[in-house]
Amino acid sequence: MSERPWWEAATIYQIYPRSFQDADGDGVGDLAGIEARLDYLTMLDVDALWLSPIFPSPMADFGYDVADYTGIDPLFGDLAAFDRLLAAAHARGLKLLLDLVPNHSSDRHPWFVESRSSRDNPKRDWYIWRDPAPDGGPPNNWISDFGGPAWDYDAATGQYYSHAFLKEQPDLNWRNPDLRAAMMDGLRFWFDRGVDGFRIDVLWHMIKAADFRDNPVNPGYAHGMGEMHKVLQLHSTDQPEVHDISAEMRRIADDYGARLLIGEIYLPNDRLMHYYGTPEAPGVHLPFNFQLIGMTWDAATIAAAIRDYEAALPPGGWPNWVLGNHDRPRIAARVxxxxxxxxxxxxxxxxxxxxxxxGDELGMAYVAIPEDKAVDPRELREPGLGLGRDPVRTPMAWDAGAQAGFTTGAPWLPLHDDWRTRNVAAQADDPCSMLTLYRRLLALRREERALSLGDISAVDAENDVLMFERRLGDRRLRVLLNLTPESRSIAWSGTPLLSTLAGEPEPGMLRPDEGIIVELSA
Structure with a gap:
C-alpha cells in the first residue's frame, strides 16, 4: 500500500484565485493571500490545492486566455510570490497543481500576434486558419461554446481563425510539431519549478478533425440550452489524435516522478475511459468524472451511475468524483x-x-449577481439563460468583519447574502456546522484506509436510500445516505462512526436528510 501514488488517497481542493484571499486590498485574490490561508487547508485536512489559471492574461475569460505560459499575472503576484507559495505549501505537506490551458491562448499572446501578421509568418500554422466558405462566411458550422460561430474573420489576411470559446481565445494547432514542442516546454518549466501536477483544461477539445466537416445538427436542441448545443460536437472535439498528445504529457510528467495529470473531459463513460490511455501509452492519471454535477439527485440514479462508472474503468484506472467547480452551480444551490x-x-x-x-465546505449556495455586476463573458453573451458562472466564483467568507475578511477593498464580485453567519470563523467551532462535518469526514477518510483506498461493493438503492460498502482487508464500512427530507426505514447494523446530523443515529431507520457511516464486524 505504501507504493500507491499519493493522489489515490488524496483529497484535492480547488481554489479560484481571484476569490480566495486578497492580500493587497485591490478586491481580487492573489498568491500572497492563498499563502496566508494555507493553514486553513491543513486544518481542513486536504492534501493538494489546485489553482485556476494564474498566468499573464488580458482576462477576457478571467485567465483562461493565456498570454504567457511561463509567467504569473501581476494581478496575482510574480514568480517570486509563486515560489514562496509553493515552498510554503510543500512545507505543510500540501501538493500544488496548476491549471494548464492548452486548447487556446489569448489573442494577445506573442505567438498569435505573429501568426495573424501574415499568411507566410513562421507561426501562422501554430493556430488554425481556414479560407472562407464559398459564400464568404465561416469555413463550417461549428459553434463556440460561448455562442456564435467558432470562427472569426481576419480582414488583413483574408482567412478565419478557429476559437472554441471567445474570439479572444484562438485555438492552438496541436498538429504543428513546433507548437507542440513549445507547449511541452511549458510543462517542463513548471515541473522544473516544483509543481506537483496539472489540471488540463478542455483536454477533449485540443484536436479538431483534419477535414473540418460540419458538425451534425442536434435533434434534441431546445431553447435555453445555450447556442453551442445546436450542433453535436462530433468533429470539433474528442478526436483520436488527442490521445497521443496526452500520452506525451504523461511521459513528461512521469519523467519528474510522482506528478499528477487531471484532464477536464465532459464525455460519457464509453468515451471518457479512453483518456486513461493504454498500458503502452498511458494518458492522464485522472480523467475528471463530472457525473454528480449534472445528475438527478435520486438514489437509484446515482447507484446505477456508480456501478456503471466502476464497471467501465480500465484495468488499473483509478476513479475520481467531483461535486462542483468554477463552471457549474454549487451543490448546495442544486440540492x-x-x-x-x-x-x-x-x-x-x-x-x-x-x-x-x-466554499462548498461552508455550504455556499447560489449568489444572485445584479445585472450591472455581471462580468462573466458566458453570461454577457447569452444573458438570461442561467449559464453565467459568476454565482459560483464569489469571494470566500472568512469572518464577520468587513468584506468577510476577504479583502480591505471592494470585492470583484458580491459576497453571498448570509456571509456574516456563513463564514469560516462562525463555523469552525460549531459542532453542527457544514465545515465541521467536512473536517470530520476528511479526518475519518484519512484514518480509515478502507475509505481512501479500499474496494467498493454492494452499491444499491432501496426506499430512496443510497448504500454501498467499502472494504480493505478485514475492515468493512457501510455507507447509507437518505436522499429525501423524510425518515426512511432501512435495516442496518453495526457501530455508527459518523452521521451528517447531530445526535445518535436511530437503529433500523435514517432520519430526514441523514447519511451515516457504519463499522461492520469483520
Whole structure:
C-alpha cells in the first residue's frame, strides 16, 4: 500500500484565485493571500490545492486566455510570490497543481500576434486558419461554446481563425510539431519549478478533425440550452489524435516522478475511459468524472451511475468524483443545504480521488449577481439563460468583519447574502456546522484506509436510500445516505462512526436528510 501514488488517497481542493484571499486590498485574490490561508487547508485536512489559471492574461475569460505560459499575472503576484507559495505549501505537506490551458491562448499572446501578421509568418500554422466558405462566411458550422460561430474573420489576411470559446481565445494547432514542442516546454518549466501536477483544461477539445466537416445538427436542441448545443460536437472535439498528445504529457510528467495529470473531459463513460490511455501509452492519471454535477439527485440514479462508472474503468484506472467547480452551480444551490451535507458524505466515501470546490465546505449556495455586476463573458453573451458562472466564483467568507475578511477593498464580485453567519470563523467551532462535518469526514477518510483506498461493493438503492460498502482487508464500512427530507426505514447494523446530523443515529431507520457511516464486524 505504501507504493500507491499519493493522489489515490488524496483529497484535492480547488481554489479560484481571484476569490480566495486578497492580500493587497485591490478586491481580487492573489498568491500572497492563498499563502496566508494555507493553514486553513491543513486544518481542513486536504492534501493538494489546485489553482485556476494564474498566468499573464488580458482576462477576457478571467485567465483562461493565456498570454504567457511561463509567467504569473501581476494581478496575482510574480514568480517570486509563486515560489514562496509553493515552498510554503510543500512545507505543510500540501501538493500544488496548476491549471494548464492548452486548447487556446489569448489573442494577445506573442505567438498569435505573429501568426495573424501574415499568411507566410513562421507561426501562422501554430493556430488554425481556414479560407472562407464559398459564400464568404465561416469555413463550417461549428459553434463556440460561448455562442456564435467558432470562427472569426481576419480582414488583413483574408482567412478565419478557429476559437472554441471567445474570439479572444484562438485555438492552438496541436498538429504543428513546433507548437507542440513549445507547449511541452511549458510543462517542463513548471515541473522544473516544483509543481506537483496539472489540471488540463478542455483536454477533449485540443484536436479538431483534419477535414473540418460540419458538425451534425442536434435533434434534441431546445431553447435555453445555450447556442453551442445546436450542433453535436462530433468533429470539433474528442478526436483520436488527442490521445497521443496526452500520452506525451504523461511521459513528461512521469519523467519528474510522482506528478499528477487531471484532464477536464465532459464525455460519457464509453468515451471518457479512453483518456486513461493504454498500458503502452498511458494518458492522464485522472480523467475528471463530472457525473454528480449534472445528475438527478435520486438514489437509484446515482447507484446505477456508480456501478456503471466502476464497471467501465480500465484495468488499473483509478476513479475520481467531483461535486462542483468554477463552471457549474454549487451543490448546495442544486440540492439544498440539508442534502448538501449528504452529498459531502457521498463524495468523501466513494472509491477514488475526490475534488472539493472552495466554499462548498461552508455550504455556499447560489449568489444572485445584479445585472450591472455581471462580468462573466458566458453570461454577457447569452444573458438570461442561467449559464453565467459568476454565482459560483464569489469571494470566500472568512469572518464577520468587513468584506468577510476577504479583502480591505471592494470585492470583484458580491459576497453571498448570509456571509456574516456563513463564514469560516462562525463555523469552525460549531459542532453542527457544514465545515465541521467536512473536517470530520476528511479526518475519518484519512484514518480509515478502507475509505481512501479500499474496494467498493454492494452499491444499491432501496426506499430512496443510497448504500454501498467499502472494504480493505478485514475492515468493512457501510455507507447509507437518505436522499429525501423524510425518515426512511432501512435495516442496518453495526457501530455508527459518523452521521451528517447531530445526535445518535436511530437503529433500523435514517432520519430526514441523514447519511451515516457504519463499522461492520469483520
Amino acid at each position: 439544498g443545504e440539508a442534502q448538501a451535507r449528504v452529498a459531502a458524505m457521498l463524495l468523501l466515501t466513494l472509491r477514488g480521488t475526490p475534488t472539493l470546490y472552495y
